[in-house]
Structure formats: structure tokens, C-alpha cells
Amino acid sequence: MQSFDLAVIGSGIGGSLISALTSKNTHKTVALFEKDKNLGGCATTFKKYGNFYNAGATTLVGYEDGHILKKHFNTIGIIPNISKSKIAIRVVQEDKIIDRVKDFEAFLSTIEKTYPNKNNKLFWEKIKQIDEKFWQLQHIYYGKYSFKRYLKTTFFITELLKTFQFDIFKTAQGFIKATLGDISKEYQNFINAQLLITIQTNSKDISLLSMALGLAYPFHDVFYVNGGMGSLIEQIVKDIEVKKNEEIKKIIQDGKNYVIQSSKNEYKTKQLVLNSSIYQSARLFENKEIQNYYKSFSFSDQSAFVIYLTLDKQYDFLEHYQFIYKEFLPNCISNSFFVSFSKSDDEVLSKNGTSVTISTHTKANFWRYLANYNEIKEETQEFIIKRFLEYFTSLKKENISKIHSATSFTFNRYINRYNCGGKAIKFKNITELPSCNTPFDGLYNVGDTVFAGQGWPGVALGVDVLNKELNGNS
Ligand SMILES: Cc1cc2nc3c(=O)[nH]c(=O)nc-3n(C[C@H](O)[C@H](O)[C@H](O)COP(=O)(O)OP(=O)(O)OC[C@H]3O[C@@H](n4cnc5c(N)ncnc54)[C@H](O)[C@@H]3O)c2cc1C
Numbered sequence: 278m279q280s281f282d283l284a285v286i287g288s289g290i291g292g293s294l295i296s297a298l299t300s301k302n303t304h305k306t307v308a309l310f311e312k313d314k315n316l317g318g319c320a321t322t323f324k325k326y327g328n329f330y331n332a333g334a335t336t337l338v339g340y341e342d343g344h345i346l347k348k349h350f351n352t353i354g355i356i357p358n359i360s361k362s363k364i365a366i367r368v369v370q371e372d373k374i375i376d377r378v379k380d381f382e383a384f385l386s387t388i389e390k391t392y393p394n395k396n397n398k399l400f401w402e403k404i405k406q407i408d409e410k411f412w413q414l415q416h417i418y419y420g421k422y423s424f425k426r427y428l429k430t431t432f433f434i435t436e437l438l439k440t441f442q443f444d445i446f447k448t449a450q451g452f453i454k455a456t457l458g459d460i461s462k463e464y465q466n467f468i469n470a471q472l473l474i475t476i477q478t479n480s481k482d483i484s485l486l487s488m489a490l491g492l493a494y495p496f497h498d499v500f501y502v503n504g505g506m507g508s509l510i511e512q513i514v515k516d517i518e519v520k521k522n523e524e525i526k527k528i529i530q531d532g533k534n535y536v537i538q539s540s541k542n543e544y545k546t547k548q549l550v551l552n553s554s555i556y557q558s559a560r561l562f563e564n565k566e567i568q569n570y571y572k573s574f575s576f577s578d579q580s581a582f583v584i585y586l587t588l589d590k591q592y593d594f595l596e597h598y599q600f601i602y603k604e605f606l607p608n609c610i611s612n613s614f615f616v617s618f619s620k621s622d623d624e625v626l627s628k629n630g631t632s633v634t635i636s637t638h639t640k641a642n643f644w645r646y647l648a649n650y651n652e653i654k655e656e657t658q659e660f661i662i663k664r665f666l667e668y669f670t671s672l673k674k675e676n677i678s679k680i681h682s683a684t685s686f687t688f689n690r691y692i693n694r695y696n697c698g699g700k701a702i703k704f705k706n707i708t709e710l711p712s713c714n715t716p717f718d719g720l721y722n723v724g725d726t727v728f729a730g731q732g733w734p735g736v737a738l739g740v741d742v743l744n745k746e747l748n749g750n751s
Contacts, residue, residue, distance in 0.1 A: 278536075278543055278544060278545050279308075279542070279544050279545075280306075280534075280544065280545040280546065280547075281305075281306045281307060281308045281544065281545070281546045281547070282303075282305035282306045282307065282546070282547050282548060283296075283299055283305050283306070283307045283308075283546060283547070283548045283549075283550065283747070284307075284308050284309075284310065284535070284537055284544060284546035284548070284549050284550070285307070285308070285309045285310065285549075285550045285552060285723075286310050286525045286537070286549070286550070286551050286552055286553055286561075287310070287311065287312075287318060287551065287552025287553050287724070288309055288310075288311040288316040288317060288318065288510060288514065288519065288521075288552070289317065289318030289319060289320065289552050289692075289724050289725075289736070290317070290318070290319075290320050290334075290510070290724075290725075290733060290736040290737070290740075291552045291723035291724035291725070291727075291736045291739060291740055291743075292309060292311075292318075292550065292552030292723060292724070293309070293316065293317070293510050293513045293514050294349055294353075294513060294736070294737060294740040295550055295552075295723050295740050295743055295744060295747070296309040296514060296517050297353045297513050297514055297516070297517060298349060298352060298353060298740070298744050298748070299744070299747060299748055300516060300517045301352060301353055301354065301516075302352065302744075302748050303748050305548075305748075306518075307517050307518065308517075308518045308519075308520060308544070308546075309514060309517055309518065309519045309520065310520045310523050310524075310525050310537075310539060311519065311520065311521050311522070311523065312522070312523065312524035312525075312540075312692070312693060313521070313522070313691050313692055314521055314522050315332075315507055316507060316510045316511055316514065316519065316521065317332070317506060317507045317509075317510035318552070318692045318694075318724075319332060319333035319334055319688075319692070319697060319725075320332075320333060320334040320506045320507070320509075320510060320733075321333075321506065321507045321510065321692075322504075322505030322506055322507030322508065322625070322626070323507070323691075325585070325679075325681065326587075326679050327629065328587045328628075328629050328630070328632060328679055329505055329625050329626050329628070329632055330585040330587075330626075330632050330634060331505055331506045331507075331617065331626070331632070331634045332506075332507075332583070332634075332683070332691075333581060333583065333634075333636065333697065334506050334732065334733070335501075335502075335506065335596075335597065335617035335634055336362075336365070336366075336499050336500070336501075336596075336597060336617070337357070337359060337499070337500040337501075337502055337506075337509070337733050338494060338497045338498070338499055338500070338732070338733055338734055339497070339733050339734045339737060340357060340359060340498065340500055341497060341498055343412065343413070344412060344497075344734070345412075345734075345737050345738055345741050346733055346734060346737040348741075349737055349740065349741070350513075353513060355512050355513060355515075357500075357502065357509050357512065358502070358503045358504060358508070358509070358512075359500040359501060359502050359503065359509075360500065360501045360503060360620070361498050361499070361500055361501075362499045362500065362501055362595070362596045362597065363378075364376045364377070364378055364595050364597075365377045365378060365379065365494075365495035365499035365597065366495055366499070366597045366598065366599050366615075367595050367597070367598045367599070368467065368470075368471075368598075368599045368601065369598060369599070369600050369601070369668060370463065370466070370467055370470075370600075370601040370602075371463075371601075371602075371603075373391050373463075375387050375388060375391050375467065377471075377495035378495070379495065379496055379497065379498060379499075381401070381402075381405060381496065384401070384495075384496075385397060385398060385401055388401065392460070392461065392463070392464040392467070394457050394458070394460065394464075396456045396457055396458070397457070399456050400452075400453075400456045400457050401492075403444075403452075403456070403485075403489070404488070404489045404492045404493050405489075405493055405496050407441065407444065407485065407486060407489035407490075407493070408489050408490055408492075408493030408496065409493075410440050410441065411440075411486070411489070411490060414433075414436055414437070414440060415436065416429075416432055416433045416436045417433055417729070417738060417741070417742065418430055418432070418433040418742055418745075419433065419710070419712050419713075419728040419729070419742060420712050420713070420714050420742070420746065421712045421714065421716075422712075422714060422715070422716045426712075426714065437486075441486065444485055444486070445484070445485075445486060447484065447485040448483070448484060448485065449480040449481075449483045449484060449485055449487065449488035450480050450481060451485075452485045452488070453465075453468070453480060465480075466601055466603075466612065467601060468480055468488075468492065470599060470601045470611070470612065470613040471491065471492055471494075471599070472488060472491040472492065473611055473613065473638055474599065474613075474615055475490070475491035475492070475494045475732070476488075476490065476491035476701050476702075476730065476731075477579060477638075477698045477699065477700070477701040477730075477731060478701035478703070482703045482705065483701065483702070483703050484702075484703075487701070487702055487703075499597075501596045501620060503620070503623055503624075503625075504623065504624065504625040504626070505623075505625050505626050508625065520539070520541075522540075523539045523540055523541050523542075524539060524540045524693075525537050525538070525539050525553075525561060526538050526539060526540060526561070527561065527562075527563065528549070528561045528562050528563075529562075529563050529564075530562075530563075530564050530567070530717075531545070533547065533718065533719065534546065534547055534719075535547075535549045535719065535720070537549070547719060548719045548720075548721070548747065549719060549720050549721070550721045550722070550723055550743070550747075551720070551721070551722050551723070552722075552723050552724045553693055553694070553724075554693065554694040554695075554696060554724070554726050555571065555574050555711045555722060555724075555726040555727060556571075556574060556576045556577070556694075556695075556696055556726060557693055557694060557695070558571045558722075559571035559572045566716075566717075567715075567717055567720070570715060570716060570717070574709070574711055574726075575709075576641075576642075576696065577641075577696050577698075577699065577700040577726070578640050578641050578642050578696070579610070579638060579639075579640065579641060579696060579697070579698055579700075580638070580639055580640065580641035580644075580684070580685035580688065580695060580696055580697045580698070581636050581637070581638060581639065581683070581685070581688070581697040581698070582608070582609060582636065582637050582638075582639045582657055582682065582683070582684055583634060583635065583636045583682060583683045584633075584634075584635040584636075584658055584661060584662070584680065584681075584682045585632075585633070585634060585635075585679075585680070585681050585682065585683070586631075586632070586633035586635070586677050586679065586680050587629060587630045587631070587632060587633070587677070587678050587679040587680075588630045588631040588633060588672065588676050588677060588678065589630050589675075589676045589677075589678045590630050590631070590676075591621035591627050591630065591631055592618065592621065592631045592671075592672075593621050594618045594631075594669070595618070596617060596618060596620065597615065597616065597617050597618075598615070598616040598668075599613055599614070599615050599616075600613055600614055600616070600664060600665075600668065601613040602664070606637055606657065606660060606661060607656050607657050607660050608639060608643065608653055608656065608657045609637050609638060609639045609657065610638050610639055610640055611637045611638040611639075613637065614635055614636065614637040614661055614664075615635070615636050615637070616633065616634075616635045616665065617633065617634045617635075618631055618632075618633055619631050619632040619633070629678075630678060635661060635665065637661070638698075639657075639684065639685065640685075641685040641695040641696045641697070642685075642695070643685075644684040644685045644686045645685065645686060645695065650684075650686070654682055654684060657682075658680070658682045662674075662677075662680070685697070696726070698725065698731050699724075699725035699726045699727075699730055699731045699735075700726065701730075702729075702730060710727075710728050711726065711727045711728065712727065712728055712742075713727055713728065713739060713742050713743040713746060714746055721743055721746065721747065722743075723736070723739055723740060723743050724736060724739070725739075727739050728742070729742075
């Protein structure tokens, strides 16, 4: 039986980064298992009908000095093939256009024209400052199940308190009210739609800190990944042993080791990192205690509805748009959708035209038990495409050469997860969040269902904590 020092199950952002960092920094033997033929999970790029599409993630944030993601890339020794987006996101809300650009004064002048408020500057400056301070914190950590880990978590909380003082206790909604007053429903919708894509929730139950991290996303450089998001994942894991198309079916504790049984073989490992969703990992284990541990995390019933298009030729649109409406989209839990176009010079995504990924939020369980699944899916797809074509008047239905969509059901089929996007960190669930360590020796978690949350920045932060747990301070 082949054995490893570390086996990682899942090649999402989290699984790929931790495999590469461990392999680079230590003498451990590392193997990365991926059930799908494509690497990257929600950040993969896949091929269908001869065309390439980004499955979920299309924007990359965090490749900047002082940011943990750039530090990981430097340690692994990769320079990503990325281009900076001049306008991070063009937000279209009815007849209004708000460009989310990095330049603070330029953004402020747009927001002031769209939603005039005497305290706009105060509000958005605070959002930016809090976000900047957060990324300068030195002791970000979240661990459980031992005195030493609780102590380190307390140390991090102390740093948070010292850095943010009373701001740490402020709620998002309270801060909006105190600075901007009673804002219009449209302004609130604008704020909420941005938060839904970055931190998976609206401003209702979250802290000012969470809101700041969510709203400040486009104050960072936002990058387009040339050749598809999946090509970056391939680059991250290029020097390690990757076992694609190999699903882990069963995990058995064997003394201090874990025996992992895949669709092809059986292996032994001293340390095991699960990048599979925390909500769907219980079934992998025979041990009842471990099963119960994974079952203890309540499911986050939120997922994505994604439409993939190929347009007949290369078009020069911006890379990202967000459309916000007054009403929810049919069968969705959002009044907005996010559109990403491939750049015309992208040799992979734009080879046969323009590749488009359109996504919005839905319940995860909604799609699982539908009798008329295809009909409902068609209804949502048609509604979004109608709105899409209403805005991009240079496009007609005939310019769409291929169209297909994905629901939570599709995500589960390809990457073993119904839920997408993890669980937003709210006041009431902060202590229930899964940490990267578990109560079981040698067993760890990584990914967006674990602290510190979703997307490149959130998952990279979780990877940093895990890297220290697994490999010391290397
Ligand atoms: C529609 C959508 C749009 C998004 N847009 C952005 C964006 O623009 N920018 C951004 O930064 N983030 C974005 N995100 C969020 C981001 O994509 C995710 O937070 C991130 O990719 C999750 O990474 P992860 O490490 O949790 O791994 P996951 O993506 O969950 O991948 C886990 C991997 O594990 C594999 N796996 C599971 N079980 C097994 C098993 N038993 N055996 C072997 N392999 C297994 C799966 O096949 C999968 O490849 C988006 C997400 C979605 C859904």
C-alpha cells in the first residue's frame, strides 16, 4: 500500500494551496486526490462542446504586497498569469451605473452622484480603513479543541480588540444607520448585492468588520486570470503528486494513521486534510465519533445558479458586471446576478468566441427534490438571459452559440457539494464555525466551509492557519 505523510482530499483553492505549501516547505511526501477530471472545484475551468468556461470563480483578489495570497504564491514559487481589471465591477442598477474602481476618490464621486449623502465619505472611508487594518493583522488564528489553541484564538481576539476597539462591537446595520441615516431601498440593495457576492449574506446580521471586508473587495486590485481560473490551480500544484479522477470513498482510522480507499486504490497517510465540504464529509468515515463531528455542523442552505454561454465571436466588454433589480430572480434568493466575460485575447477561454459565466444565489436544497427540475431551471435561465440581452443591446439571441446552466445539483455531481460559498460569519454563529483542526489527531479541514470563509482571500487565510498547524511557522 502506497503511503504518504500528507494526503489532501480535493483540489479546490484550499486543497491545492496547502498541498503545494507543504511540499515546498517540508520533506513530507504529499498526495492530492481529486474526484473530477478538472482541478480547482468552484475555481475550476471546464470544457464542454469544445469550449472552455470558468465554473464559478472569475475574479482574483489578493495578489498584492503584504497580502497572504501573494505570500503563498511567492513561497510556492509561482507568478500567476493575470491582468488587472481597470474597472473591477460595473454595477448596473436599473438606469444607474456605479463602477467599482480601486481609486477611492473616483468611486466616491460616482456613489455621491448616484446616492447623494452628506456622510458618504465618512462611511466609505471607514469601510476602506477597517479592511486595510484587517489585512495588516499579524496573529490571525482560529483553532479549537485544546488549551493551546483556545489561547492562540484569544490572542487573535485581543489583537482584533486592540486594532478595532469599539468598532469591533458595531453591527453593519447600526453603522449604516449611524453614518448614512435612513438610506433609500435602492442604496441598501446596492450594499446588500455587493455583500451577497463577497461574504454570502446581506448587512442584516453581520458585524461592521464583516461588512467592511465584503464592501472593500474592489478597493484592492482585482485580476482576470488568463487561460481560465483552473489554469492557475494547475500552476499551483505543478510540482506535486496529483491523482485526478480519483474519488476518496472511505476513510478508516488505523492507529495513528488513516487508510483512505479511493475509486482506484487504497493508501495510508499520517496526516489527512479534507478539502471536501464540511457538510458532506461525515459519510467518508466509518468511525462514529468522526461522523458525529462532521454532522454537528448545520448545513448552510445556499448555493449558486450558473449560466455558461459561448458568444459567436470575441467581444470587448468589461470583464465583470453586476446587475441589480428590485425583485428577486425566479427560483433564486437574490435580486442580482454577476456576469464575467472572457477577454478577447484569452487564447483558451476566447478561442471559439467569448466565454461568459453568469451566476446568482439560490437555495441548495431547492433543486434537490424538484420533480420538474428541467422546467424550473429553464425558467430561471430564460429570465436571466432576457435581462442580459436587454442590457447588452449589441447582442441578440442568435449571437449565443452555446448555453447551459448549473444548479446545486450539478455542483454536487461534479465536485461533491450542494452548498456553495460556505457560511457567512455572523455574530450568532461565530463560535460554531469549523476550524482547520479537528478533535482527531492528524485530521484537518480546509476550504470555504471552514474559517476564514470564501474566495481566494478567505480560503488563503484559512490555508495560512492550517499551514502553521501542520508545518510550524514555515
Ligand atoms: C458561482 C460562484 C462564483 C464565485 N466567484 C468567485 C470569484 O469571482 N472570486 C473568488 O475569489 N471566489 C469566488 N467564488 C468562491 C470560490 O470559488 C470558492 O470559495 C473557492 O473556490 C472554494 O475553494 P475550496 O478550497 O473550498 O474548494 P472547493 O471549490 O469546494 O473544491 C473542493 C474539491 O474537492 C473535491 N472533492 C470533494 N470530495 C472529494 C472526494 N471524496 N474525493 C476526491 N475529491 C473530492 C471536489 O471535486 C472539489 O474539486 C465563487 C463561487 C461560486 C460557486
